[in-house]
Amino acid sequence: MAARTKYCTSRLKSFVVPLSNYSADTYRFPVSFFELLGLLVNMKGMTSDAVASECVLKLLEEGEIKLVGRNESQQLTQFAAHFTVETDGAQGCNFANFMPFGEQTSLQRAEWIKFLGVFANLETRANEVYSSVKENYLCLARAAASKAKFKPVVAWMGYYDGIWTFTNDSYKLQFIEDAGGENIDKSINKISYNISSPDDLEALHAILCTVDVIVDETYTLDPASYNKSTFLENIGIEDSSCFAFLSNQSLWRFDRRVQNSTVLDWDDGAVSQPQLVLADLIEALFPTGNYTTTFFRNIAKGEGIISISANMCDRNASTPLEPTMLACQS
Structure with missing residues (x-):
């Protein structure tokens, strides 16, 4: 048999599949x-x-x-x-x-499993996983759209160097819409507010008085210590009378699962299984009380983090992980 030729140029690389390692x-x-x-x-x-x-x-x-x-x-x-x-x-x-x-x-991000499948001659498995994830995601989105009597207004925002900014990441905005919510960014004329500016702070508080749910994506070196008090201090809220997200206890972060205080499963499992993210957000927007979120925690209710460690691996690592399919009727 002729030897397999491998290529490596500035435009072309070749790999022998399936990969040995x-x-x-x-x-x-x-x-x-x-x-x-x-x-x-x-x-x-x-x-x-x-x-x-x-x-x-x-x-x-x-x-x-x-x-x-x-x-x-x-x-x-x-x-x-x-x-x-x-x-x-x-x-x-x-x-x-x-x-x-x-x-x-989010579904485009999840579809990258097909790219990896090629390297292992596992295209069939990759297609099956993606199809299951996509079908479950779309079912959840249809169910959320059909049962929503109103659209909660959601502010997905983060605090960096004295400035609060509403997200403009398209996949995050799509998550909110697919969960049955309405993004705050459709009704405001700018996305960043400097809390050292009295005018900006007043405008920010006025906007937040129209919000039902907040997703706080502020980066922190210590997620375990980031709580409701941290948020209130960062945003300069003293009188909470007009804020529905506080009276409704709906203040969320996506750092529920974290390893070594800094590594979030939001950048891992949430990418490959977006149906779990969508289910979390549906619970945040339309709480039932009988669903345990995977990636999100409600700091308005004092929910803490889950620290990921090796001793939590309770399956044979050599076998494929089955994607989590959530019950759905649309």
């Missing part, structure tokens, strides 16, 4: 895609323990996966492929760019 640049890399395909057994290297996967952490702890320096280019050549979400800087011939974060909708 691979590594990943695990700084903000959604390893849950590998889990859904059942590929953790072939993962032999990672550049950081900054992952939100219990089973990847367990394999690292057991020595099945080795830590490799992300700048150690020679060490990275030992792997048949090295997956990364970073496109800056020099890349080796075995680098494969995995880019779900560049997509505009």
Whole structure:
């Protein structure tokens, strides 16, 4: 048999599939895609323990996966492929760019499982997973649209360096609409407000008096200590009489699942399984009290975080993770 020819040019790379092994640049890399395909057994290297996967952490702890320096280019050549979400800087011939974060909708982000499936001859499995996720997501969206008697107004916002900004990320805005809500950004003339400016602060408070639900995406080094008091201090609220989101206790963050205080499953499992995000938001907008959220926590009710650790892996890591399908009737 003729030897397989591999190519590596500025425009073309080739890989021998299925991959015998691979590594990943695990700084903000959604390893849950590998889990859904059942590929953790072939993962032999990672550049950081900054992952939100219990089973990847367990394999690292057991020595099945080795830590490799992300700048150690020679060490990275030992792997048949090295997956990364970073496109800056020099890349080796075995680098494969995995880019779900560049997509505009949550389902487009989830569809990147098909890209990974090609590297393992698992196109059928990838298509099945994506189809299940998409079908469940769309069913939940239809159900939310049909049962909503009114559309709660939602402000998805974050605080950075003294400035509150309403999100303009399209996939977040789409999540709110698909959950049956209305985004605040459709009714305001600017998205950023400096709390050191009395006029800005007054305008911001006036806007928030029209809001039913808030998603606070403010970055913090210590999610466990970020609570309702932190939010109120950051936003300068003293008299809470006009704020429905406070009287209704609907103040949310997406840092419920976190590893080592800084690694959020929002950047991992929430990318590969957006139907769980949508279900969380439907509960936030139309609370039933009988659904436990996966990624979101309600800090208005004092809900805390879940710390992800290796001892939480309760399944065989060599088998595919089945996507969570939520009961839905539309």
